[in-house]
Amino acid sequence: SVGRRVGLGLSIYCEQAAHGTSVYSGWGIPMVPGHEQAGARLTPDGGLELRIGAHSHGQGLETTLAQVAHEILGVPVARTRLVHGDTAMTPYSTGSWGSRVMVMAGGAVATACRELADRALAIGAHLLQAEPVNCRFAAGRVIGPTGDVSLEEIARTWYRRPQDLAPDVNPGGLEVTAGYKPQRDSGTFSYAAHAVVVAVDPDLGAVEILDYVIVEDGGVLVNPLVVDGQICGGLAQGIGTALYEEMAFDDRGQPLATTFADYLLPGAAEVPDPRIDHMETPSPYTQFGVKGIGEGGAIAPPAALANAINDALGPLGVEMLRSPMSQRRIVEAVLAARHRTAVGARAAA
Structure with missing residues (x-):
């Protein structure tokens, strides 16, 4: 065992909303x-x-x-x-x-x-x-x-x-x-940056989220508490997308995740309490300067978590490119990287 490895991941996005x-x-x-x-x-x-x-x-x-x-x-x-x-x-x-x-x-x-x-x-x-x-x-x-x-x-x-x-x-x-109808109906544009620190156990494939920070610009916020709820709920969805949720099928097309025993969802222990900071750039074309923010919390977590996991496991020769980045897939990737390293060492000898 090499112990848990810590990684930092960032992601940013622009969400077009209220398309006209x-x-x-x-x-x-x-x-x-x-x-x-x-x-x-x-x-x-x-x-x-x-x-x-x-x-x-x-x-x-x-x-x-x-x-x-x-x-x-x-x-x-x-x-x-x-x-x-x-x-x-x-x-x-x-x-x-x-x-x-x-x-x-x-x-x-x-x-x-x-x-x-x-x-x-x-x-x-x-x-x-x-x-x-x-x-x-x-x-x-x-x-x-x-x-x-x-x-x-x-x-x-x-x-x-x-x-x-x-x-x-x-x-x-x-x-x-x-x-x-907005003055210009090409939509509004919300922005956010997500940053996450994770600890990954290479032997168990377990991922622990140590810290999560979100900086969001959703224009003028009519109700900041409602927006925070939207962001936190989206974060939980994004964590599920990144680490747990998968609809698998067998080679005959039969679903393999028909109950919540098979289709894993993040629970309270897997979803951190994020630190959220709101910037406020009013839209020049809408009433009150509001922007759409419905999908804001869910867009960035998969990319941020993938970058953090790859930052942690990169020195081991591991790069995760498929979601969910489940414990099984992480362990398989680590074992494959170790096998490549061993084969290369024997070839060099």
């Missing part, structure tokens, strides 16, 4: 998404209902889209309800994929909420007996020259006391469906 019409039409893809729509409706009690066709599959849209709406309308996040994922009940969408939802659906929600604020401004100005041009909307209130009125009061009047409004005040009501 120009990208997919240029690639000749049959389904070409170019925009997104969202619905925004004030409820009679002054709450807010948002509707989007994309689905939240764990990336926290219920929170982040409510934050976008709060930024514009001032409605508390706790009083905002998201209806999503069923285009029978929402505006049409091609769905949640390609790290697109925060850019596309977030932009559509912002657009719909701005139009809703304009409609609320017209009603609020009427209640304040002022001209809309002399009023402004801020923090959930319409503010006029002599007073202000809340969204709750505006909604209550529109739904339950329409007799207090002139017939020509906001005939469109307090429900808006609006669409959004």
